[in-house]
Each structure stands twice: as C-alpha cells, then as structure tokens.
Amino acid sequence: MGEPESIRAVRQAEYSGRQGTAKTEHCARFTAAKDEAIRKTKQRLTLELRAAGEAVSCRRGCNHCCLHYITASVAEGLVIVDFLYRNEAELRRFVENYPRWQARAGTVCTGFDRLRSLAQATGTPVEAYRASVGIAQDEYAAMAVGCPFLTGPGDCAIYAVRPLACAIHCSVDPPEKCAPDSLQAPKCYNVVPDEMDIAALSGFWKPGWSAMSMTMPAMVYGLLTRGNAFIDESLG
Numbered sequence: 398m399g400e401p402e403s404i405r406a407v408r409q410a411e412y413s414g415r416q417g418t419a420k421t422e423h424c425a426r427f428t429a430a431k432d433e434a435i436r437k438t439k440q441r442l443t444l445e446l447r448a449a450g451e452a453v454s455c456r457r458g459c460n461h462c463c464l465h466y467i468t469a470s471v472a473e474g475l476v477i478v479d480f481l482y483r484n485e486a487e488l489r490r491f492v493e494n495y496p497r498w499q500a501r502a503g504t505v506c507t508g509f510d511r512l513r514s515l516a517q518a519t520g521t522p523v524e525a526y527r528a529s530v531g532i533a534q535d536e537y538a539a540m541a542v543g544c545p546f547l548t549g550p551g552d553c554a555i556y557a558v559r560p561l562a563c564a565i566h567c568s569v570d571p572p573e574k575c576a577p578d579s580l581q582a583p584k585c586y587n588v589v590p591d592e593m594d595i596a597a598l599s600g601f602w603k604p605g606w607s608a609m610s611m612t613m614p615a616m617v618y619g620l621l622t623r624g625n626a627f628i629d630e631s632l633g
C-alpha cells in the first residue's frame with residue numbers, strides 16, 4: 398500500500414521548511430530528556446532490585462507485553478510521527494499494518510478514548526471510571542491484537558521513541574507471564590521518573606499536549622493523516 402494522500406498533505410503543510418525543522422529539533426530535545434529521565438530511574442530501580450535479589454527480565458525483542466493496550470500523550474505521538482518521517486520503511490509498515498489493527502481493535506479503543514476525553518472534559522476523577530477502563534483493557538488483551546509497530550520478527554519498529562508506557566514497564570518474572578493468556582500475573586514495576594523530570598517533560602509542549610493520553614496507534618494515525626486538526630479535535 399502506498400502512502401495515503403492525506404499523509405503526504407499533512408507532511409507538506411505542517412512539517413516543511415522552518416516549521417518542520419523546528420518540530421524535528423523539538424522532538425530530538427524531548428527524546429533526549431525522556432531518555433535521560435528513564436535512564437536515571439532505571440538505574441535506581443536496578444540497584445534496588447539487586448539489593449532484593451531480583452533483576453529486570455525485559456529485553457529488546459521481548460514482546461508479550463505488546464499485545465496489551467498502550468496509550469501515549471500527544472507530545473509522544475508527535476515524536477513518533479517525526480521518527481516515522483525519518484524512517485520511510487517504518488512509516489510504510491505502519492500504514493500497511495494499521496487497517497488490520499483498526500479493524501480488530503478500533504471499536505474498543507474508540508470507546509475507550511471517548512470515555513477518557515469525556516471524563517477529562519467534565520473533570521471526572523479517574524477512580525470513577527477505573528472499573529470501565531479495566532474491563533476495556535481486558536477486552537483488548539483478550540483479542541491478542543499485536544501492536545501495529547511490531548515487526549515480523551517481533552521487534553519494536555519505533556524502539557528509540559516508544560511511548561513512556563512501554564519504556565517504563567518492567568517485569569522481574571519470566572517473559573511468558575506477561576502474555577495476555579498467562580494464568581499468572583507477572584511481578585512488575587513501573588519505572589516512574591521523578592516529579593522534576595515529569596514536570597520538565599510536560600513543559601516541553603503546549604499545555605495539554607502531555608496531559609492527556611490516548612490510544613497510541615490510533616493517535617499516531619490521526620496525527621499522520623489529520624495533523625493539527627486531529628489535535629484540536631481531540632483536546633477540544
């Protein structure tokens with residue numbers, strides 16, 4: 398499948414000339430800050446685990462967790478888009494994989510995003526709809542739909558810029574326990590960057606661009622095909 402006309406049009410209108418260069422530089426700075434925040438936090442976790450006689454099992458190419466539901470912020474989505482523009486083969490692969498993912502997971506994910514944006518618009522606390530989120534996440538995992546960024550051999554095509562949700566998730570159990578059909582839940586930790594690092598990352602973009610999470614593949618496709626219009630519509 399070729400690159401849809403809508404992707405070409407957005408790319409030309411919003412990522413060319415000085416505006417495009419500024420966006421790319423911004424994405425590079427954001428990624429460097431994010432990597433540093435994760436590196437520091439992982440280092441701390443590794444030392445704590447070592448003291449407790451445990452070790453992180455996660456490795457590049459290990460991908461049972463890529464069958465689970467993933468969200469990302471608009472700020473992270475823009476970084477992924479920038480990465481895809483610089484990696485044409487991965488952009489093509491995503492555009493090819495996306496319709497299959499959308500056909501299977503789209504309905505669950507659209508409902509999920511609506512619930513989240515309605516809650517945000519009305520100031521509903523997360524606790525009030527946590528049960529619905531849990532049901533939707535279980536439903537998604539049961540479909541065993543691989544992330545559209547998984548390559549044939551099971552690697553992550555956007556590993557260098559994968560969302561925080563993927564990068565901070567660590568298991569200390571055998572990887573098989575992370576599979577959606579595993580009968581035992583793995584022992585996991587989230588490598589959450591400290592408050593100052595989170596504040597620094599949030600301040601990189603316009604207000605709101607780091608605050609709201611959306612279904613990651615659908616958001617990236619929306620940014621690719623509709624650009625700023627997608628952001629305006631999603632964030633109100």
Ligand code: SF4
Pocket residue numbers: 454455456459460461462463566567568570571572575576583
């Ligand atoms: S969370 Fe589980 S499946 Fe994912 S990389 Fe870590 S060990 Fe592997």
Ligand code: SF4
Pocket residue numbers: 460462463464467544545546547552553554555556559560563
């Ligand atoms: S972005 Fe990469 S690491 Fe995250 S779910 Fe998709 S394939 Fe897995």
